[in-house]
Amino acid sequence: xxxxxxxxxxTLACSVMLAVSFLAVACASVGGAWAQAYPAKPIRLVLPYxxxxxxxxxxxxxxxxxxxxxxxxxxxxNRPGAGGITGTDAVARSxxxxxxxxxxxxxxxxxxxxxxxxxxDLFKQLTTVSVVSSSPLVVVVAPELPVKSMDDLxxxxxxxxxxxxxxxxxxxxxxxxxxxxxxxxxxxxxxxxPYKSIGQSYPDLMSNKVQFxxxxxxxxxxxxxxxxxxxxxxxxDTRNPVYPxxxxxVETGLAGFEVDLWLGVFAPAxxxxxxxARLNAAITIAxxxxxxxxxxxxxxxxxxxxxxxxxxxxxxxxxxxxxxxxEDAKIKLD
Amino acid sequence: MFIRAPKDFWAGVMFLAFAxxxxxxxxxxxxxxxxxxxxxxxxxxxxWALAFLGVVLVIRALVAKGESIEPIKLRPLLVLxxxxxxxxxxxxxxxxxxxxxxxxxLSAFATPDARWREAAILSLALTGLVSxxxxxxxxxxxxxxxxx
Amino acid sequence: xxxxxxxxxxFGVALSPQNLVYCLIGSVLGTMVGVLPGIGPVTTVALLLxxxxxxxxxxxxxMMAGIxxxxxxxxxxxxxxxxxxxxxSSVVTSLDGHQMARQGRAGPALGVAALSSxxxxxxxxxxxxVGAPPLAQIALQFxxxxxxxxxxCGLVAAVVLAHGSIVKAIGMVILGLIFGLAGSxxxxxxxxxxxxxxxxADGVEFVALSMAIYGLAEVAVNLEKKEVKSGIAQSIGxxxxxxxxxxxxxxxxxxxxxxxSLLGVLPGGGALLASFAAYTLEKKVARAPRNFGxxxxxxxxxxxxxxxxxxxxxxxxxxxxxxxxxxxxxxxIAALMVHGVSPGPRVMTDRPELFWxxxxxxxxxxxxxxxxxxPLVGLWVRLVRIPYxxxxxAIVAFCCVGTFTINSNTxxxxxxxxxxxxxxxCLKLGCEPAPLILGFVLGPMMEENLRRALLISRxxxxxxxxxxISIGFLLAxxxxxxxxxxxxxxxRRDEAMVE
Numbered sequence: 001x002x003x004x005x006x007x008x009x010x011t012l013a014c015s016v017m018l019a020v021s022f023l024a025v026a027c028a029s030v031g032g033a034w035a036q037a038y039p040a041k042p043i044r045l046v047l048p049y050x051x052x053x054x055x056x057x058x059x060x061x062x063x064x065x066x067x068x069x070x071x072x073x074x075x076x077x078n079r080p081g082a083g084g085i086t087g088t089d090a091v092a093r094s095x096x097x098x099x100x101x102x103x104x105x106x107x108x109x110x111x112x113x114x115x116x117x118x119x120x121d122l123f124k125q126l127t128t129v130s131v132v133s134s135s136p137l138v139v140v141v142a143p144e145l146p147v148k149s150m151d152d153l154x155x156x157x158x159x160x161x162x163x164x165x166x167x168x169x170x171x172x173x174x175x176x177x178x179x180x181x182x183x184x185x186x187x188x189x190x191x192x193x194p195y196k197s198i199g200q201s202y203p204d205l206m207s208n209k210v211q212f213x214x215x216x217x218x219x220x221x222x223x224x225x226x227x228x229x230x231x232x233x234x235x236x237d238t239r240n241p242v243y244p245x246x247x248x249x250v251e252t253g254l255a256g257f258e259v260d261l262w263l264g265v266f267a268p269a270x271x272x273x274x275x276x277a278r279l280n281a282a283i284t285i286a287x288x289x290x291x292x293x294x295x296x297x298x299x300x301x302x303x304x305x306x307x308x309x310x311x312x313x314x315x316x317x318x319x320x321x322x323x324x325x326x327e328d329a330k331i332k333l334d
Numbered sequence: 335m336f337i338r339a340p341k342d343f344w345a346g347v348m349f350l351a352f353a354x355x356x357x358x359x360x361x362x363x364x365x366x367x368x369x370x371x372x373x374x375x376x377x378x379x380x381x382w383a384l385a386f387l388g389v390v391l392v393i394r395a396l397v398a399k400g401e402s403i404e405p406i407k408l409r410p411l412l413v414l415x416x417x418x419x420x421x422x423x424x425x426x427x428x429x430x431x432x433x434x435x436x437x438x439x440l441s442a443f444a445t446p447d448a449r450w451r452e453a454a455i456l457s458l459a460l461t462g463l464v465s466x467x468x469x470x471x472x473x474x475x476x477x478x479x480x481x482x
Numbered sequence: 483x484x485x486x487x488x489x490x491x492x493f494g495v496a497l498s499p500q501n502l503v504y505c506l507i508g509s510v511l512g513t514m515v516g517v518l519p520g521i522g523p524v525t526t527v528a529l530l531l532x533x534x535x536x537x538x539x540x541x542x543x544x545m546m547a548g549i550x551x552x553x554x555x556x557x558x559x560x561x562x563x564x565x566x567x568x569x570x571s572s573v574v575t576s577l578d579g580h581q582m583a584r585q586g587r588a589g590p591a592l593g594v595a596a597l598s599s600x601x602x603x604x605x606x607x608x609x610x611x612v613g614a615p616p617l618a619q620i621a622l623q624f625x626x627x628x629x630x631x632x633x634x635c636g637l638v639a640a641v642v643l644a645h646g647s648i649v650k651a652i653g654m655v656i657l658g659l660i661f662g663l664a665g666s667x668x669x670x671x672x673x674x675x676x677x678x679x680x681x682x683a684d685g686v687e688f689v690a691l692s693m694a695i696y697g698l699a700e701v702a703v704n705l706e707k708k709e710v711k712s713g714i715a716q717s718i719g720x721x722x723x724x725x726x727x728x729x730x731x732x733x734x735x736x737x738x739x740x741x742x743s744l745l746g747v748l749p750g751g752g753a754l755l756a757s758f759a760a761y762t763l764e765k766k767v768a769r770a771p772r773n774f775g776x777x778x779x780x781x782x783x784x785x786x787x788x789x790x791x792x793x794x795x796x797x798x799x800x801x802x803x804x805x806x807x808x809x810x811x812x813x814x815i816a817a818l819m820v821h822g823v824s825p826g827p828r829v830m831t832d833r834p835e836l837f838w839x840x841x842x843x844x845x846x847x848x849x850x851x852x853x854x855x856x857p858l859v860g861l862w863v864r865l866v867r868i869p870y871x872x873x874x875x876a877i878v879a880f881c882c883v884g885t886f887t888i889n890s891n892t893x894x895x896x897x898x899x900x901x902x903x904x905x906x907x908c909l910k911l912g913c914e915p916a917p918l919i920l921g922f923v924l925g926p927m928m929e930e931n932l933r934r935a936l937l938i939s940r941x942x943x944x945x946x947x948x949x950x951i952s953i954g955f956l957l958a959x960x961x962x963x964x965x966x967x968x969x970x971x972x973x974r975r976d977e978a979m980v981e
Contacts, residue, residue, distance in 0.1 A: 036346065050809070051528035052816040060532050077475065078528070080890065082683035083666065089680075114671065119680060165938060169673035176509040193669050193937050198931075199812070203749070203805060207936055209625050220806035222815075222824035297821055334364045338551045342647065349653045356660050357756050363672055370941065373672040376929045380660050389569040394649075403910055408707035411906050413697050414878065415899050421882040422895035436877060441878040456872055460879045461528040472514075472521065473529075474520075474887050 024130035027294045038098055038275050042073040046102040048087025050053075050080040054218060054299050058133055058263055059103045062286060069282035083107055083170075085119065088266075092120035096268040097161035101129060105263055106174050109319040113326050114172040114333060122319070128311040129265040129276055130283045134321055135301040136236030137218045137259050138243060140229045142208040150233045150252040155214060157188030164190035167213040172331065177322055178214035178235065178259040180329035185254050205229050216261060217242050217300025235259040241301050262304070262318075264311060280308050339400025346391030349384050356381035410444040417441035429479040431471065434461040483657050489611055492838030493600025497844055501544050501603075501942070504537070505843055508545035509850045512552015513858075519560055519568045519693060519884040523553035524809045531800040531813055534778055539821035540836050541815060544843040547797065550810050551603065551844070554793045555851045558595040558786055559862055563588060564877055566697040567886075570688065570923045571789045574757045576696065576773060578781030585777050589863045590723035594731055594779055596855040602739040602787035603848035606794035609743050611841050615827070617747050617795065618802040624748055627945045631955035632748070633928040636755045638959045639762040640920040641966055646964060651917045659928070661686055669933050681893020689888055690897040691922060693881040695915045698898070699905025701874045720861050723779070730782035738787030746792030749799045749807040753792035758920055760788030766965075796845055801837060802827055951976035 042065075047059040056078065063074040079087030084107045091102035112122050120126070121206040141151065147153045157164050168176035171194050174201055193210050198219045204210045206228050217240065224231040224243075233249050234240045237258055249257040265283060269278060286292060287303040296303055306314060325331075356377055366372030372471045417437045424433030435457050442453035466476050495501065515526045528544050534542035554571070561572040562579035575595065582591040610617070624632075644651035653747040664675040665685030676682035723731075745752040745759060764784045765774045774781050785857055796807040804825040806812035816826050823833060832835045868876075884896045908915060939945035946952050 051531050052809075052813045056531075057816065057820065060535075076532075079890075080684075081891070082680065086680065086683070162940070170668050191937060191940075193934055195934075196668055197812075199804075201808060203622055203803075204625055204938075207622060207625060218819060221819070221825040225824055226824070226826060241947075243528055295820075298822060341910075341912045342650070345650055345653070345913050348907060348911065348913075349657070352657055353659065359675055359677075362673060364670075367941065370541055371669075371933050371936065373667040373670040373674055376932070377660065377663055377674065380656050380663075381672075383655045384660070386654060387649055387656070390649055391653070402911065404706075407706045407908065409537075409704040409904065414702050417878055418698070418882060418895055418899040420901065422892045422899070425895075426884055426892060430883070434883065437882055438875050438879050442871070442875050444874070445703070447871055452872075454568055460722065460876055464879055464883050465519065468521075468883055468887060472518075474521070476883075476887060 009188055018207075022244065038278055039070055039072040041099065041245070042075055043070065043116050044073050044100045045076045046087045046091050046100065046248050047078050048078055048080060048084040048102060048104060049078070051078055052310075054135070054216065054261070054301065055103055055105060055263060057299055058296060058301055062265075064332060065286035065289055065292050066282055069285040070182070070278075072100045083111070083172075085111060085115075088126070089119045091266065092268055093124040094268055095096050096270035096272075098267060098271050098279060101265055101279065102126075102265045103132070103263055105261060106318060106322070107172075108266070109315060109325070110172055110174075110177065112319070114322045114331070116260070116333065123316075125269050126266045127269045127271060127308070128315050129267050129279050129308055131262050131264040131304050131306045131311045131314055132283060132287060132305050133263045133296060133301040134236070135259060135261045136234045136240055136248075137175060137214040137216060138217050138224070138240075138246070139212060139235070139249070140220050140224060140231050140235045141212045142179050143230050144208040145228065145230075147212075148230070148232065150249060150254070153232065154186045154188055157186070157190060161189050164188065164212065165193050165210045166190045167193050167195055167198065167287060169198045169201075170194045170196065171333065172326075174259060174261050175214040175216075176186055177325050177331075178327075179190070179212075179258070180331060181257065181325050182214075182254075184325070184328055185257060190267070202229065208266065214259065218298075221300070240300065241297065261316075262314075264299070264315060269275060276308050285311065339395035339398060340399045340403050343395035344390050344403065346395060349388030349391065351421045353381045353385035353388055356384065395482035409446070414441060417444075418440055426477065427480060429477045430465060431461055431478055432480065434464060485611055488834065488838045489842060491835060492611075492840075492842030493778030495540060495835050495839030496544065496842035500538075500844065501541055501839070502846070504545040505548050505847050506539045506779055506850055508548020509552045509854060512549035512554075513556040513851065513854060514552075515549070516553035516556020516568065517559045519566050519689070519880050520790075521698070521884065521887055522546075522569060522689070523550045524813070525888070526553075526809055527813045531817060534817045535820050541814040542817050542821070543836070543840055546810070546814050546817065547840060547843060548847045548850075551790065551793060551847050552780040552851055554790050555596060555599055555855050558599075558782075558789075559592060559858075562595065562782070562871070563862055564593045564697070565700055565867060566877070566881070567692050567919075568689065570692075570754055570919065571757045571785075571792075573692065573696075573919045574761045574785040575782055577761070577782050577916060578776070578778050581775065581777035582782065583866060587777065587779075588866050589721040589859055590727050591782050592859040592862060593721070593723040593856065594636065594727060594783050595828055595853050596859070597728070598731065598735045598738065598783045598787040599790035600848050600852040601735055602742060602789075602791035603794055603851075604845060605739050606746070606791040607841060607844035607848070610795060610798055610844070613840075614798050614802050614830070614837075617798050620744075620747050621749055621799045621803060621805065623949075623951060625949075626931040626938060628951045628955070629748075630928060630931040630935055631946060631952040631959070632752075632755070633924050633931065635955040635959040635962070636758060636924055637921060638962045639759060640917040642762045642765055642962065644914045644917050646914060648913055650911075650913050654913050654915070654918040658923075659917035659925035661691070662922040663929065665926075668930060669937075679893060681896070685884070686793055686886055686897055686901075686922070686925070687891075687930065688923065690885045690894045691901050692919060693885060694898045694901030695905035695908070695918070697877050697881045698902040699909055701877055702902065702906050704870065705874065713883045714739030721863055722856070727779050731780055734760075734784040735787045737763055737767070738784035738918045742788030743793030743795045745788075746807075747858070748798070749805050753789075753796040753807060754923060756788040756792035756976075757785035762783040779894070792849075797840070800825055801829060801840065825925050832947060839943050843912075882908050959963045 049055045060076045063076040066074040094100040123139045141147045166179040223229045284305045287305040360374040360377035363374030365374045378392035386448035417440045421437040442448045515521045557569045557572040561567040561576035565580040567573040579591045641651045742756040745756040784944045799805040800811040
């Protein structure tokens with residue numbers, strides 16, 4: 001015990017010394033920040049979901065590729081909780097200095113309409129830096145179903161009212177809203193069956209307990225490769241390189257039916273415009289790297305990279321689009 | 335009335351209390367129907383089941399004889415809970431080292447046998463050990479020192 | 483035979499120096515995080531995920547799998563020594579394991595835990611090698627209705643875990659179900675029982691709950707007693723289990739392994755149920771069931787075997803169907819996808835070296851773990867000799883830091899404080915926490931599958947009677963309920979058992 005205590009006190013002494021030197025460095029860097037150009041210290045990129053998902057992967061890849069153009073390390077950090085709200089809220093409340101930014105998916109524009117109360121205001125407390133990637137969803141159907149195309153699906157739905165179920169990754173998620181949009185646009189009826197994640201719904205899709213789903217490409221790929229579920233269309237504005245043979249839903253005749261699982265980088269509102277511009281420029285450079293393109297493609301994402309103004313306009317448009325779907329389909333959390 | 339099985343009686347009371355809170359809260363959510371259950375349906379069901387069990391326990395405790403509750407000493411419990419709460423309040427602003435020294439030092443006094451010197455050494459040693467394991471070996475993102 | 487050439491291929495892959503090193507790293511890391519309360523395999527695998535992108539996919543998966551099994555071995559250590567189960571599966575181990583530790587038999591308890599895990603791990607690996615595809619088919623037979631019936635059966639079994647009043651045990655199961663419901667409801671998106679607290683939006687954290695009830699509340703009760711050091715016996719006794727111990731355990735280990743291997747295949751919480759089910763089975767089959775809960779070595783052996791067998795067969799749906807059984811598996815799928823491998827039936831044919839390499843690495847990892855853990859037993863046992871007035875401060879420190887590290891969320895610490903008080907009251911009132919924990923873990927899944935089944939059947943409850951599997955579980959549940967509830971029947975059963 002005594003020897004242990006001694007080694008602990010040595011460790012403590014070392015830690016104190018370390019801390020003092022850190023403090024000195026921290027003070028120096030704070031003092032120097034005024035003189036030095038942004039970024040003067042590592043940047044935190046908050047990922048508001050658990051590790052393993054698309055955001056996690058895209059975020060980590062992006063963080064790695066940003067280090068070069070920014071000349072500073074970008075540290076990806078998972079802050080999961082409450083469907084992305086916890087992590088986004090943490091960034092919305094942090095200092096608007098460009099050192100804390102967040103990568104978020106369409107939930108950021110859906111939550112304000114869906115949730116009865118939000119801890120932050122998307123349009124007042126956050127500013128769009130850039131929309132960094134696009135990934136369409138893919139429509140998958142149960143293999144037993146006599147449905148080979150979108151037309152078949154709509155026809156089947158009309159001929160068998162009350163028979164269709166569609167899976168989603170939970171209420172208010174993009175796969176849920178895409179399904180509701182299809183019901184509205186095609187005039188068919190289908191019961192929404194929520195799962196914890198879209199991956200969880202595949203056993204029920206394979207056994208035809210659930211008939212169709214709008215799935216992320218990464219989630220669908222293992223099952224569509226060997227036709228354990230059938231992919232019939234994608235939801236992008238152009239065909240997807242992962243499924244070059246599948247038509248887009250727009251091609252099949254539902255004009256304007258585009259659903260995008262985009263990812264965007266946001267900073268706290270009030271971040272100086274030159275800092276946002278610096279970040280945006282670095283992101284644009286990073287997204288042009290062909291290696292990054294290949295890495296994104298593995299999860300069905302395509303690099304995008306908008307200016308911060310275009311990004312903000314896109315985010316507003318997405319907000320309006322889903323708000324209308326939520327209101328028209330009368331989706332409520334009750 | 336005469337409580338003949340205090341343990342069962344108070345367990346029943348506890349179940350009734352939780353059941354009441356559950357039922358009241360669940361009634362705030364929509365019930366839905368059997369086929370399309372609302373978020374309140376399942377909790378309300380559980381609440382009523384728990385209430386039933388609570389009533390059974392209470393009535394049985396009045397009829398049949400049972401165990402009595404061992405004497406309660408509040409000091410250990412209160413000190414432990416206070417230590418946890420102090421850690422909760424201190425960890426974000428003050429960092430791991432300071433809050434853990436405080437928490438462990440205080441918690442040592444949960445037992446009346448505590449000695450000042452021993453508690454001090456113990457809290458420093460444990461803080462060192464925990465910091466080594468969680469921060470240096472596992473590299474978990476914990477605040478170590480007070481944030482400026 | 484084909485299986486042999488495949489297994490040879492697998493060993494060829496798994497025995498390469500590089501893969502052996504990663505297997506060892508994984509096993510050591512896994513044991514470490516298993517022993518430490520708070521940090522579990524999911525966190526560790528998540529932390530290592532970015533590193534795995536740079537590795538060869540086989541090495542990455544072997545390392546992750548090593549962490550996963552290692553945590554199963556290590557998890558029982560804290561459950562036995564200081565009664566803090568870090569994972570739902572080690573709750574059961576702590577029931578008899580910690581009692582053994584108190585009687586000075588921590589060594590045999592830890593030894594038997596490691597040996598049963600080793601045996602179960604080897605059998606499960608063999609089973610996967612011989613029959614992965616048909617095993618995977620079992621998983622596909624399970625829809626929402628079947629899962630619901632399985633959960634009902636599991637909850638009824640939870641009542642058997644308790645040895646006191648049945649009414650109280652049922653009450654604790656229900657209370658556990660209620661606590662489990664806090665957070666966002668996936669069917670409606672409503673946040674329930676959060677009372678406006680953002681920190682409860684994702685529900686009550688399991689680690690905080692179990693540390694509060696088993697760790698801190700237990701400390702509070704122990705400290706009330708005059709003789710404070712009475713928490714744990716002073717003599718260490720034997721370090722390793724005796725031959726007699728091992729012999730007593732053999733049938734239990736066999737039953738546990740069988741049950742664990744089968745339940746582990748089910749993605750919707752099957753592996754979770756394995757250790758509970760194994761314990762229940764032992765208690766029902768045993769000649770002297772009253773010893774259970776008082777430090778019966780079979781109560782350690784069976785759940786540990788089931789637990790490790792289940793952990794291993796839960797890789798079957800991941801490898802052969804691409805369906806994750808638990809968050810750790812989801813992370814492994816993510817790691818594979820990044821390497822361009824889509825887990826599914828084609829992995830076995832397209833990438834046999836990957837599939838068989840992992841199967842072979844299961845044996846190697848288990849061997850490493852048992853070699854690693856048996857000598858450690860001696861070290862752990864010495865830890866028990868630390869006076870309780872120091873030991874409990876360490877428990878407080880690990881509970882606080884462990885709880886905070888899960889989500890870096892102070893709300894979890896408030897949960898820890900709340901449930902410490904709750905756990906204390908329960909202990910004082912003779913309400914046992916094990917049924918509560920099982921209810922807590924199964925509650926959300928049970929409601930989810932119940933509502934999903936009724937949505938699919940458009941509200942017709944006949945869906946639960948529409949498949950033989952579902953009917954089977956419901957009948958088993960009814961049978962168990964009768965056995966437990968009717969004391970006369972039970973007495974007769976016990977007499978029948980004695981013969």
